[in-house]
Amino acid sequence: MGRRPFGKRRFQGKRSYIRKNDRIRAPQVRVIGPDGKMIGVMSPDKALKIAKEHFLDLVEVSASARPPVCRILDFGKYKYEQSKLKKNKLKSKSTKVKEVKFRVRIDVHDFDTKLKRAEHFLLHDNKVKVSLMFRGRENEHKQLGVDRVKQTVECLKHVATADAPPRLIGRHVSVTLSPLPKGQRRPKYNKPDEIAEPQEHIEEDEDDLFQESDDDIDVEDGGDDEATPEETALEEPPSEPKSSED
Numbered sequence: 001m002g003r004r005p006f007g008k009r010r011f012q013g014k015r016s017y018i019r020k021n022d023r024i025r026a027p028q029v030r031v032i033g034p035d036g037k038m039i040g041v042m043s044p045d046k047a048l049k050i051a052k053e054h055f056l057d058l059v060e061v062s063a064s065a066r067p068p069v070c071r072i073l074d075f076g077k078y079k080y081e082q083s084k085l086k087k088n089k090l091k092s093k094s095t096k097v098k099e100v101k102f103r104v105r106i107d108v109h110d111f112d113t114k115l116k117r118a119e120h121f122l123l124h125d126n127k128v129k130v131s132l133m134f135r136g137r138e139n140e141h142k143q144l145g146v147d148r149v150k151q152t153v154e155c156l157k158h159v160a161t162a163d164a165p166p167r168l169i170g171r172h173v174s175v176t177l178s179p180l181p182k183g184q185r186r187p188k189y190n191k192p193d194e195i196a197e198p199q200e201h202i203e204e205d206e207d208d209l210f211q212e213s214d215d216d217i218d219v220e221d222g223g224d225d226e227a228t229p230e231e232t233a234l235e236e237p238p239s240e241p242k243s244s245e246d
Helices: 044-053 075-091 108-123 136-155 199-204 206-210 229-235
Strands: 029-032 038-042 057-062 069-073 097-102 127-133 160-162 167-169 172-179
Touching: 029 044, 029 057, 038 044, 044 057, 044 069, 057 075, 069 075, 097 108, 097 136, 108 127, 108 136, 108 172, 127 136, 136 167, 136 172
Parallel strands: 029 069, 097 127
Antiparallel strands: 029 038, 057 069, 127 172, 160 172, 167 172
């Protein structure tokens, strides 16, 4: 077997330029007119002559077709539309939705910690679902949970806006927050060095931070909620001490 000759191969990877006018080498091309209608199959020279009559360019839009497809159009306008489509495609990437869970009787420090984490997600272009679940006797005062969710939305208004008002469904109340444009976001709970932290490090402990503890799980037994030992101690009067004679 002979050795491959030195030098670069002619075609490597995907072609990044667009052939137009005299650079179209195919013997026959399928031509689409300036009005978008099919003209037919012809030689590139004939198609280029038609393009010049309309003061336009002959542009190859599908090189892989047999024969290649060319359009008669304004090349400058065509390049602008292609670059615009590319930018829109980059912007339309799927947005991740992170969930941050709250409680009605959450501690102030824990509330600030969750606000900080929610703000971090929003600063990294993620949507945030703020959810709150009622347990036990909290179901009798659901307005407190709705107020807590509204408070969260108000505390994050500097980086996000609510897609809709909070929704109360069964034992859950939730709202989805979308990040504001980058120029309008004003970090409040995160420092600059914390904002620059890679998103991957944040996602590693996400489940540990936001999963419910064993004490938060409400067990459905079909009856009244079981009282805690502290509540039992408050409800039952202390027993009288027994006499020595008994």
